[in-house]
Amino acid sequence: MMTPAPRWRPVVLASTAALLASGCPGIQSAIDPAGPQAALLSNLWWFFLVVCSVVFVLVAGALFYAILHRRQQATADPLPESDDRGSVRAVMAGTIATGIILIVFLVASVGVGRAIQPDPDSDPVMVDVIGSQWWWAFRVHGATESETFETANELHIPAGRWIRLELESRDVIHSFWVPNLQGKMDLIPGTKNVLWLQAERPGVYRGQCAEFCGIQHAHMGLIVVVQPEDEWNRWVEHQRRPARAPRTDSERRGQQVFLTAPCVICHTIRGTPAGGNVAPDLTHLASRRTIGAAILPNSRGQLGGWVLDSQHVKPGNRMPPIHLESGDLHDLLAYLESLK
Numbered sequence: 001m002m003t004p005a006p007r008w009r010p011v012v013l014a015s016t017a018a019l020l021a022s023g024c025p026g027i028q029s030a031i032d033p034a035g036p037q038a039a040l041l042s043n044l045w046w047f048f049l050v051v052c053s054v055v056f057v058l059v060a061g062a063l064f065y066a067i068l069h070r071r072q073q074a075t076a077d078p079l080p081e082s083d084d085r086g087s088v089r090a091v092m093a094g095t096i097a098t099g100i101i102l103i104v105f106l107v108a109s110v111g112v113g114r115a116i117q118p119d120p121d122s123d124p125v126m127v128d129v130i131g132s133q134w135w136w137a138f139r140v141h142g143a144t145e146s147e148t149f150e151t152a153n154e155l156h157i158p159a160g161r162w163i164r165l166e167l168e169s170r171d172v173i174h175s176f177w178v179p180n181l182q183g184k185m186d187l188i189p190g191t192k193n194v195l196w197l198q199a200e201r202p203g204v205y206r207g208q209c210a211e212f213c214g215i216q217h218a219h220m221g222l223i224v225v226v227q228p229e230d231e232w233n234r235w236v237e238h239q240r241r242p243a244r245a246p247r248t249d250s251e252r253r254g255q256q257v258f259l260t261a262p263c264v265i266c267h268t269i270r271g272t273p274a275g276g277n278v279a280p281d282l283t284h285l286a287s288r289r290t291i292g293a294a295i296l297p298n299s300r301g302q303l304g305g306w307v308l309d310s311q312h313v314k315p316g317n318r319m320p321p322i323h324l325e326s327g328d329l330h331d332l333l334a335y336l337e338s339l340k
């Protein structure tokens with residue numbers, strides 16, 4: 001009599017399939033490419049997956065065949081005459097096939113590795129990426145030094161253009177990785193690495209530091225926004241400008257709070273005396289989607305919690321708790337939220 005299949009089996013199968021399907025596309029996925037370099041890497045990944053799956057099925061099949069065959073033999077004749085020629089041939093064939101597959105993988109990897117790191121002559125967008133524990137500074141170069149500006153944790157790039165990222169680190173080794181756009185590249189103190197990429201599909205993508213760099217490594221995220229070129233030009237135009245001057249009494253008081261609190265030692269707000277360069281540039285803070293290096297949405301509540309006690313949110317980060325009266329905090333938040 002056949003025993004019925006356990007009831008949980010379809011549930012497990014369905015959830016596994018759903019999990020696999022839902023884990024693939026998305027804003028931080030190497031197999032949902034939004035540009036040619038990521039597409040090459042994604043194709044390479046699928047090629048590896050298909051070949052390795054076929055190898056796995058063949059090896060598992062051979063293993064089961066061997067187990068069953070041996071059992072039958074053993075039952076028929078416990079001590080058969082040994083004839084290993086077949087086995088030797090099978091092992092040799094397996095070894096040769098493995099060697100060929102590994103060589104094919106090597107050639108494919110090297111080919112893709114070269115293809116994703118071109119050095120085109122076309123006029124690229126030049127961006128310096130500076131990694132620190134645990135956030136990202138982006139210096140977007142203009143035609144002149146006065147047109148160059150800095151922002152943090154959120155980079156906008158134009159679709160279709162070449163982007164040249166020059167990567168450096170202020171402290172330890174980090175790794176810049178925006179899976180939908182390109183492979184990983186390390187940021188190494190004392191040296192500069194260059195990563196080229198192109199994005200084709202406008203959208204918002206999430207990146208992640210991919211090299212263990214200390215206690216908050218996992219919270220060293222970033223956002224890359226790919227925009228049509230005219231939209232991107234407007235973004236650049238806006239980011240280059242100094243901060244908007246405070247307009248209400250609350251914003252004016254908030255600016256004073258900022259300039260008299262420890263904030264001013266580390267952060268820059270262009271157009272004010274705040275010129276610290278060890279923490280994110282806040283000139284256009286309110287234009288960003290997230291705070292804390294892509295770990296929290298940029299809302300008033302989250303910002304307030306961050307200012308008062310960022311150590312609670314992201315322990316070990318360099319920002320000390322800021323003690324403020326509730327009125328001062330209210331004004332400071334009004335000012336920070338005005339920095340569009």
Ligand code: CUA
Nearest residue numbers: 174209213217
């Ligand atoms: Cu920076 Cu991990």
